[in-house]
Each structure stands twice: as structure tokens, then as C-alpha cells.
Amino acid sequence: MTHHEIDDIIARTRTLIHDVVLPLDDEHDGDITAAGGDEVRVTLQAAARAAGVFAPHAPVELGGLGLNLVDRAPVFEEAGYSLFGPLALNIAAPDEGNVHLLDQVAVGSQRDRFLAPLARGQVRSAFAMTEPSPGAGSDPTALATTAVKVDSGWAVSGRKWFITGADGASFYITMARTSGETGDTSGATMFLMPADTEGISVTRHLASLDTSMIGGHCEVLFEDAFVPDEDVLGEVGQGFAGAQVRLGPARMTHVMRWLGAARRAHEVAVAHVAGREAFGARLADLGMVQQMIADNEIDLAATRALLLEACRVLDDGGRAAKETSIAKIFAGEALHRVADRSVQLCGGLGTTHELPVAKIAREIRPFRIYDGPSEVHRWALARRAVREATR
Structure with a gap:
């Protein structure tokens, strides 16, 4: 697409977010369940379709706009300005990452049965990897859920949790x-499993800081749940490698969305200090306040720059393991700083539902853990650097 076309999508996304999505988001303090769950999802996605901004990441033949990662970045950021914005555009986690994975890996009827309805917003999905200790978490190789070969398929047994969107x-x-x-x-192997498969049950929600992700973060039990051979996603035994197709881009789209939310918190905070007087001056004219504003501007700009660098490598066909780890670590910590400073700048109001900064700070905090804790990414970066130095 041309720059003009991308700018038009950004502008239409901004209008949709401000006119339709933000009022609902603020009314319910970012709690998607309180706002109406799937019922409101359908309404918001219809508005996004009418605005011509629905599924900017999905293939054109499935009703999407087919944007690459560099072109998605400013659109996703604009959508992320509201906590409900990604849901409206059908670019919320985990569905957005699953669309990307299925588009790259799904074959034959898998595309019609799983990818097409997901890309069109007709259904939701989940990515079931994380398990209670001692199973897979930050270390996916600890995977404990098993799939045993049976006649014409596989029997899957295990316990998963923190499965976003499972309900x-x-x-x-x-x-x-x-x-x-x-x-x-x-x-490891990836399997496509309809939720109504016998032997699959959502046993509970894990209450968490964040409330904007539809379907919650759930515990899911698999008890000899049958998967036919044709629903193996990718190659048998190559699941970890296949999941990498999803993980790098999904980390960057997380950064895009949270960048929008952090920018909103910052803009609200700057407007607040520009209009409030204390100690004989505008708050915005006080040196300590100005330092926090400047540091927010720096963190937002640096996050955007690292994000775009990683997206360029991914768009060029690179794995971008180093670039995505760097961008993910920095964004998780920098955007948390932005949101936290924004709360501080707004004083007592910053801790209330009167302003959106508190809910944004609440929602962003888990990102330093989701998609790989900062410490694990640092460990991987250091190992890679030492390996290259000693090669």
C-alpha cells in the first residue's frame, strides 16, 4: 500500500476509536466482561467493518487489508489507544497471532475450517501452550501435555493455564x-482442536490484573481429547519450530497495541498538568514535572524505533530473534514507566476511574511477563552474544 493509503487507514482507525470505542472502554473502566463480552465484540467489529479498518493484518482474500508488519505498526498503535480497540479491529491477542500462524502454516481444509472464520471475526480462538509448574511456562521445553497416537489421530491429555481467550x-x-x-x-506438535471436542473443559478463570482481554485467562483440561490426523498443524514433532512463526510477530504486535495505550496515558497526563496550578505555577512549568514528561516522550519514541526495526527484519524474511527480544524487553519496561509516570503526574486522580491512566497502568504491567519475561529474553540475548563472540 502507498503511504497515503496507510495514512487514510490510520485516520479512519483514529476516528473509530475516539467516536465509538473509547466511550465504551471508559464507561466500563476497561473491563470487557462488564461491557458485554462477545455481544459488544460483534457490535464493535461491525463498526470497524463499516469504517473499512477491520482485520488490517488478515489476507485480502479473507476480508482483511493484508498489511505487512511495518505498515501494521501505526494502525495497531492507533487501535491500542483504547483497550477495546484491538478487539474492534479483530487484532487482539491471541486471535491476531493465530491468524498469522494459520496463514503461514495451515493447509487444505484447515484454512477453510479454522483460518477463514477467525480472520472474518465469526469466531474466537486460543493458543494452548502454558502449563502449571513443572510444565511449560517461560521454558516451553518443559511441555508436559502429551498426545498419544491412536487410530486415525491422536489423544491429547494434560492441563493448561493462562490460556487467554479460552472461555x-x-x-x-x-x-x-x-x-x-x-x-x-x-x-512437540501443534493441534487444531474445536472447543467442543469431548475431553476438553475450561475449568476456571485465573483472576488477573488485566480485564480487557475477552475470554479471560483460563485453566483448560484435556482428557484423552481426540484430534484427527488432518488437524495436525504443521509437521508432527516440529511444534516448537512452528510456533516461532507466531511468537516473534506476536510480540511485536503486542508492543504496537500497548504503545497506543501508553501514549493515551501520557497525553491525558500532559493535559492534566498543563491545566492545573499548584505552588504558584502551572504543574507543567515545574522542573520535576517537565522531566517526567520528557522521559515519557523519550520512552515512547525509543519504543517505536526499536519496534519498527524488528518489523523491518521480519518483513524481509528474517527470524529477528535478537531484534524482537530487544524491542519486547525495552517496550515492556519503557511503556510501564510511561504509564506509571502518567499516574504520578495526575496525582490522586491518577489512581481513580476518573481518568484512564490507572487502568492503562494496570493493563500494561503484565506485559513484562507475557510473551516471555524480560529476564528470559535478556538471558537469550546474552547467550547469543557470547556464542557469536566465541564462534
């Missing part, structure tokens, strides 16, 4: 071990 999902992309032992870096 109400139409299907799961489930990671299970088909060979090897716990700790092996191979032997």
Missing part, C-alpha cells in the same frame, strides 16, 4: 508432546 473460543491451537522427554527441544 468462548471456538477452537484451540494446542501444543502437546508427541515424542521425547520433558526438557527436549524437539518432539
Whole structure:
């Protein structure tokens, strides 16, 4: 697309967010369940379709706009300005990452049965990887869920948790071990599993800081749940490698969305200090306040720059493991700083529902853990640097 076309999509997204989505978001303090859950999702997505900004990431043949990652970045940021904005555009996690994964890996009827309805917003999905200790978490090789070969398919057994969007999902992309032992870096397989498969049950929600992700963060039990051979996603035993198709881009789209939310918190805070007087001057004229404003501007700009660098490498076909780790670490910590400073700048009001900064700070905090804790990404970066130095 041309720059003019991208700018037009950004402008229409901004209008949709400000006119339709933000009022609902603020009325319910970012709680999607209180706002109406799937019922409001359908309404918001209809508004996004009418605005011509629905599914900017999805293939054109499935009703999307087909944008690459660099072109998605400013659109996703604009959508992320509201906590409900990504849901409206059908670019919320985990569905957005699952659309990308399925577009790259799904074959034959898998595309018609799973990818097409997800890209069109007809259903929701979940990515079932994380498990209670000692299972897969920050270390995916600890995968404990198993898939045993049976006649014409596989029987999946295990316990997952922190499965975002599980309640109400139409299907799961489930990671299970088909060979090897716990700790092996191979032997995992991805399976496409309809949620109504016998042996799959959502057992509970894990109440968490964030409330804007539809379907919650759930515990899901798999008890000899059958998957036919044709619903293996990718190659048997190559699930970890296949999941990398999803993980790098999904980390960057998380950054895009949270960048928009943090920018809103910052803009609200700057407007607040520009209009409030204390100690004989505008708050905005006080040196300590100005330093916080400037540091927010720096963190937002640096996050955007690192994000775009990683997106360029991904768009050029690179794995971008280093670039996405750097951008993810920096964004998780920098955007948290932006939101936290914004609360501080707004004083007592910053801790209330009167302003949106408190809910944004609440929602952003888990990002330093989701999609790999900062510490794990730092460990990977350091190992890579040492390996290159000693090669």
C-alpha cells in the first residue's frame, strides 16, 4: 500500500476509536466482561467493518487489508489507544497471532475450517501452550501435555493455564508432546482442536490484573481429547519450530497495541498538568514535572524505533530473534514507566476511574511477563552474544 493509503487507514482507525470505542472502554473502566463480552465484540467489529479498518493484518482474500508488519505498526498503535480497540479491529491477542500462524502454516481444509472464520471475526480462538509448574511456562521445553497416537489421530491429555481467550473460543491451537522427554527441544506438535471436542473443559478463570482481554485467562483440561490426523498443524514433532512463526510477530504486535495505550496515558497526563496550578505555577512549568514528561516522550519514541526495526527484519524474511527480544524487553519496561509516570503526574486522580491512566497502568504491567519475561529474553540475548563472540 502507498503511504497515503496507510495514512487514510490510520485516520479512519483514529476516528473509530475516539467516536465509538473509547466511550465504551471508559464507561466500563476497561473491563470487557462488564461491557458485554462477545455481544459488544460483534457490535464493535461491525463498526470497524463499516469504517473499512477491520482485520488490517488478515489476507485480502479473507476480508482483511493484508498489511505487512511495518505498515501494521501505526494502525495497531492507533487501535491500542483504547483497550477495546484491538478487539474492534479483530487484532487482539491471541486471535491476531493465530491468524498469522494459520496463514503461514495451515493447509487444505484447515484454512477453510479454522483460518477463514477467525480472520472474518465469526469466531474466537486460543493458543494452548502454558502449563502449571513443572510444565511449560517461560521454558516451553518443559511441555508436559502429551498426545498419544491412536487410530486415525491422536489423544491429547494434560492441563493448561493462562490460556487467554479460552472461555468462548471456538477452537484451540494446542501444543502437546508427541515424542521425547520433558526438557527436549524437539518432539512437540501443534493441534487444531474445536472447543467442543469431548475431553476438553475450561475449568476456571485465573483472576488477573488485566480485564480487557475477552475470554479471560483460563485453566483448560484435556482428557484423552481426540484430534484427527488432518488437524495436525504443521509437521508432527516440529511444534516448537512452528510456533516461532507466531511468537516473534506476536510480540511485536503486542508492543504496537500497548504503545497506543501508553501514549493515551501520557497525553491525558500532559493535559492534566498543563491545566492545573499548584505552588504558584502551572504543574507543567515545574522542573520535576517537565522531566517526567520528557522521559515519557523519550520512552515512547525509543519504543517505536526499536519496534519498527524488528518489523523491518521480519518483513524481509528474517527470524529477528535478537531484534524482537530487544524491542519486547525495552517496550515492556519503557511503556510501564510511561504509564506509571502518567499516574504520578495526575496525582490522586491518577489512581481513580476518573481518568484512564490507572487502568492503562494496570493493563500494561503484565506485559513484562507475557510473551516471555524480560529476564528470559535478556538471558537469550546474552547467550547469543557470547556464542557469536566465541564462534
